[in-house]
Every structure is written in structure tokens, then in C-alpha cells.
Amino acid sequence: GIQVEQSPPDLILQEGANSTLRCNFSDSVNNLQWFHQNPWGQLINLFYIPSGTKQNGRLSATTVATERYSLLYISSSQTTDSGVYFCAVAYGGATNKLIFGTGTLLAVQP
Amino acid sequence: EAGVAQSPRYKIIEKRQSVAFWCNPISGHATLYWYQQILGQGPKLLIQFQNNGVVDDSQLPKDRFSAERLKGVDSTLKIQPAKLEDSAVYLCASTAPGQSHGYTFGSGTRLTVV
Numbered sequence: 001g002i003q004v005e006q007s008p009p010d011l012i013l014q015e016g017a018n019s020t021l022r023c024n025f026s027d028s029v030n031n032l033q034w035f036h037q038n039p040w041g042q043l044i045n046l047f048y049i050p051s052g053t054k055q056n057g058r059l060s061a062t063t064v065a066t067e068r069y070s071l072l073y074i075s076s077s078q079t080t081d082s083g084v085y086f087c088a089v090a091y092g093g094a095t096n097k098l099i100f101g102t103g104t105l106l107a108v109q110p
Numbered sequence: 111e112a113g114v115a116q117s118p119r120y121k122i123i124e125k126r127q128s129v130a131f132w133c134n135p136i137s138g139h140a141t142l143y144w145y146q147q148i149l150g151q152g153p154k155l156l157i158q159f160q161n162n163g164v165v166d167d168s169q170l171p172k173d174r175f176s177a178e179r180l181k182g183v184d185s186t187l188k189i190q191p192a193k194l195e196d197s198a199v200y201l202c203a204s205t206a207p208g209q210s211h212g213y214t215f216g217s218g219t220r221l222t223v224v
Contacts, residue, residue, distance in 0.1 A: 004152075031211055041199060041218050043153070048211035086152050097143070097166055098213070100152030 002027045002091055004101035012107045013077050021072040021104045023087030031090035032063055033098065034072050038083045046072070046085075077108045112136065114216035116202050122222045128190035131219045135183070135204030139214075141165075142179055144187050145201040147218070153201055159185060192223045 003026040013019055025032075034046040047054050047061040049070065054061055058077075063070040074081055084105050088098040115134040123129050135142050140161050145153035156175065158166040161182035170177070174193070179185040189196055199218040206212060 033211060033213065035213075035215075041220070043201065043203075043213075043215040045213050045215075088152070097155045097158055100154070103152055 002029070002089060002099055004087060004089055004099055006085075006087055006101040006104050008104060009102065010105045010107075012109065015077060015079060015108055015110050017077050017108075018073070018075045019077060019106070021074070021085050021087075021106075023070040023072070023101055025068050025070075025087075025089050025101075027068070027091055029065070029068075029089040029091045031096060031098070032070055033088050034061055034070070035086045035088060035100075036081075036083055037086060037103075043086075074106075077106075079108045079110055082106055082108045114202055114204055114214050116200075116216035116219055118219055119217065120220050120222075122224060123192055125194055125223050126191040128188065129192055129221060130189075131187045131200050131202075131221075133185045133187070133202030133216060135185070135202070136206075136214055138206060139204035140182070140207045141205045142185050143203045143205075143213075144177060144185070145203065145215075147199045147201055149198070156187070156200075189221075192221075194223050197221055197223045 005024045032050045036044045049061045049063045051065045058075045060073045084103045087101040090096045142159045144156045147153040156170045159179040162179045177187045201218045202216045
């Protein structure tokens with residue numbers, strides 16, 4: 001099956017710093033999403049981005065489908081950005097089920 | 111718009127006991143998913159429903175796990191008998207018709223099997 005790998009596995013930032021999270025996937029996909037899981041366990045959908053670039057406030061994401069990777073940029077990080085960031089992909093078929101990556105644990109310190 | 115509701119929030123049981131989790135998706139969302147998230151890992155799909163029919167249950171351990179979605183709305187996930195390795199967070203998610211990218215997750219049920 002498709003493999004989804006994320007890097008780095010862990011990241012510690014000072015408040016105000018910028019960061020880039022990476023997601024590599026092993027096969028063509030028709031659905032790629034970024035999620036944030038906060039320290040209370042709630043998963044929040046950040047972006048649906050099978051290709052191209054999107055921005056939402058301090059967050060932006062870029063997917064280069066032909067090279068099978070996606071990047072999530074966090075600028076001017078805040079303590080509320082802490083948590084685990086997951087990339088998830090689906091590669092077609094009737095189910096369109098999401099395969100989640102390994103996650104990046106982000107801690108933003110004040 | 112109300113979110114995806116799940117209950118209970120936490121559950122502790124002994125191994126070999128049974129347990130059930132409940133999920134109420136967003137109104138009008140035809141597709142419902144149950145995911146299992148073991149500590150330190152990403153969520154893994156257990157079962158997907160389209161209305162009240164099963165679309166994918168290939169990763170559901172059917173010897174001990176069962177799920178149903180009566181009338182295409184609420185869903186129940188059951189484990190019987192539970193094993194220690196079933197300790198995890200069980201997440202329910204739903205999507206609207208034609209919007210499979212718009213996942214909305216519930217807060218999850220944290221199960222501890224002792």
C-alpha cells in the first residue's frame with residue numbers, strides 16, 4: 001500500500017519562529033489533507049491540497065504532486081500551534097479512505 | 111453547525127470485557143468513518159459507511175470488532191472481547207456527499223484496557 005512519511009518527527013520552536021513540515025508519499029494521490037491534532041486530541045482539518053498552493057492566515061501549504069511531496073509552512077508560530085500535524089492521502093477507488101502519515105510533533109515555547 | 115458527537119469521552123475496562131462507542135455525525139453527512147489511533151501513531155481506518163452500507167471494513171478485526179449504522183445516521187462500534195492492544199483513541203469522522211475532502215472529526219473516545 002501507499003506509504004506516507006513526515007519529517008521532522010519532532011520540532012521545538014520559540015514563539016514567533018517559522019517552520020516547514022514535509023510529507024512524502026510513495027504513489028500518486030487524488031486527495032491530500034493536512035490536519036492539526038491539538039493537545040486535547042481534537043483533529044482539525046487545515047487544508048485540502050492535492051496539488052498547488054493554498055494559504056490561510058499564518059499557515060500555507062504546497063503540494064507538488066508530480067514529485068510526491070507536500071509542505072506545510074507555519075509562520076510567526078504561536079503556542080496554540082503546538083500539537084501534532086498529520087498529512088493524510090487517498091489514492092482513489094470507491095472509498096477514498098485517508099491514509100495518515102507518521103505525524104510531526106510541534107512544541108512552541110513562549 | 112453542530113460537530114461530530116462521540117461518547118463516552120473516556121472508558122477503562124478489563125481485558126476480555128466488552129465495550130461500545132457511539133457516534134452521531136453532522137446532519138446530512140452520508141459518509142461516516144471510524145478510525146483507531148494508537149498512541150504515537152496516525153489514525154488508521156477501521157470501517158467506512160456510506161449511508162447505512164459498509165464501503166470498506168478491510169482493516170476491521172472482525173473476530174472482535176463490529177460496527178453498525180442504523181438508518182444511515184448514528185453509528186456504534188463494539189469490541190468484544192477487548193484485548194490490551196485495543197487501548198487507543200477511537201475517532202469518528204463524517205463527510206458530506208461529494209465533499210470527501212471535508213473531513214470533520216469528533217473528539218474521540220479514549221479506551222484503556224487493563
